[in-house]
Amino acid sequence: MKQDRMAPFLKNGKGMLLAYDQGLEHGPSKDFDDRNIDPGFIMEAAAKGGFNGVVFQKGVAERFYDGKVPLIVKVNGKTNLPGGEPISRQVCSVEHAVSLGAKGVGYTIYLGSAHEAEMLAEFGRIQEEAHRRGVAAIAWIYPRGASIQNDVSKEMVAYAARTGLELGADAVKIKYTGDSVSFSWAVKAAAGARVFMSGGPKTQTDEAFLEQVKGVMEAGATGLAVGRNVWQHKEPLRMAESLRRVIFEGRSVQEALAP
Numbered sequence: 001m002k003q004d005r006m007a008p009f010l011k012n013g014k015g016m017l018l019a020y021d022q023g024l025e026h027g028p029s030k031d032f033d034d035r036n037i038d039p040g041f042i043m044e045a046a047a048k049g050g051f052n053g054v055v056f057q058k059g060v061a062e063r064f065y066d067g068k069v070p071l072i073v074k075v076n077g078k079t080n081l082p083g084g085e086p087i088s089r090q091v092c093s094v095e096h097a098v099s100l101g102a103k104g105v106g107y108t109i110y111l112g113s114a115h116e117a118e119m120l121a122e123f124g125r126i127q128e129e130a131h132r133r134g135v136a137a138i139a140w141i142y143p144r145g146a147s148i149q150n151d152v153s154k155e156m157v158a159y160a161a162r163t164g165l166e167l168g169a170d171a172v173k174i175k176y177t178g179d180s181v182s183f184s185w186a187v188k189a190a191a192g193a194r195v196f197m198s199g200g201p202k203t204q205t206d207e208a209f210l211e212q213v214k215g216v217m218e219a220g221a222t223g224l225a226v227g228r229n230v231w232q233h234k235e236p237l238r239m240a241e242s243l244r245r246v247i248f249e250g251r252s253v254q255e256a257l258a259p
């Protein structure tokens with residue numbers, strides 16, 4: 001059987017990852033408060049919340065990773081300051097990520113950006129090196145830039161998922177289309193590359209977020225890679241418990257919310 005490089009991040013074929021690279025992507029003042037600005041708080045929440053993986057940039061991993069949850073190091077990144085057509089370049093080698101304990105590397109591609117070609121080429125090299133070193137290559141694929149009208153349409157999200165397959169990603173992290181039926185087209189397009197939903201900004205209610213997660217799982221996805229909806233929550237461990245009920249136990253949203 002083909003080796004599953006995502007195995008370290010899965011339980012019964014499903015996975016729940018905690019993403020924490022927003023300090024670079026959005027800046028600390030947009031997303032963080034006095035509690036979640038501390039990477040130590042996130043590391044603890046990842047372990048106590050039963051997450052199957054945690055995503056850090058290398059600087060946070062170097063100082064705070066404690067080995068309790070499998071690690072994914074983001075190897076590219078950008079701030080939100082430059083404006084214009086988005087591009088995110090490599091900031092960490094695969095070798096260094098592996099030396100920090102990573103079992104997977106993450107790379108964001110802005111599909112449709114005027115700079116898309118550079119990111120496709122860079123991810124191509126990173127994927128080959130990750131596989132030589134026996135770790136997973138996980139592609140965050142977000143349609144973005146002036147040429148993109150609707151980044152969460154059925155067609156765009158499926159294109160993102162398919163791009164991950166075509167480029168040899170072990171898993172893709174993509175945005176939700178808004179309903180299970182259209183998202184299942186993206187899962188089909190990924191054709192075996194594992195599909196994780198990207199969380200997005202914190203929803204108004206827990207129910208709204210859990211409905212998305214339910215739809216994603218019904219569509220046949222592997223799970224989710226979430227940040228703000230967990231660590232901006234008043235009770236991150238309670239949200240983690242609700243997510244586990246939906247993802248691993250197939251419970252309804254109401255059951256997931258029950259005390």
Ligand code: FBP
Pocket residue numbers: 019020021022025026140142198199200201225226227228229
């Ligand atoms: P969230 O669940 O907080 O949205 O995190 C997922 C993620 O992909 C992060 O890894 C990344 O920092 C962020 O979203 C990117 O957000 P944006 O879509 O604003 O670029």
